[in-house]
Amino acid sequence: MDQTEVTVEDSQYCRKCPACRCWIRRDTLRELENTFAGPDCHVFRSCQRCREKRQRKSQGRASRRAGFDLDGCYETHKEFVEAVSSFLGQHDSHKYDSSLQTLRIRANLASTVLVDNVISIVDCALTADRDLQKRVVMMLRNDILDCAGYYFHLRHAHERRDGAKYSFSCPRSIEHKTERDPLSIQRYTAPKEYFECQGKLHISFSKANESATIIYEHVGHTESPSKTKADLH
Helix, strand or coil: CCCCCCCHHHCCCEEECCCCCCEEECCCHHHHHHHCECCCCCECCCCHHHHHHHHHHHHHHHHHCCCCCEEEEECCHHHHHHHHHHHHHHHCCCCCCCCCCCEEEEEEECCCCEECCCEEHHHHHHCCCHHHHHHHHHHHHHHHHHHHCCCCEEEEEEEECCEEEEEEECCCEHHHHHHCCHHHCCCCCCCCCCECCCCEEEEEEECCCCEEEEEEEECCCCCCCCCCCCCCC
């Protein structure tokens, strides 16, 4: 029997699912109990439909993480930018479609790569100057903005044994919708659109390999509002 949204008075055997917030109606108490239980009789709070939907979503993420759509090693900054820009130009239409898989890119930057024509990746990987390292990370983030058209916000940075890792996320992701403080929103600000884009960007350094790795994961949508260079630093 299909799940239906009803009021409590419509049936003697009904229960509200806290996940989808629907009242689930069944003809018998046993059918209702089975809707909130697994094959091993383990009782769940959510209904069968919500559990199946969550499982399909989890399986989809697992299959997308099996490999990268673009996986390359680059000896120069120009080579890296051109490869990523060309790939995204062919595969990202900037029109959101929930059925599309996440585009996944891994770019390994060799020690010889120069950022801003003066700072080498090897210097960034080995330096103890976190201000310099962050400056380079932000410039690489801006490269992704130039290539993809999406702005990524720095969420956190942490030290690992082999080097620092900086993690960014797309501020247009639906998971960040509740982060906006209503008191900080201007009265006449246009409504902001959010997407299930799963947008993430990771930039990490390896002391052992004297290199940097950029991992980009994102489902395309309308572009981020244009930002000035001052806004990006």
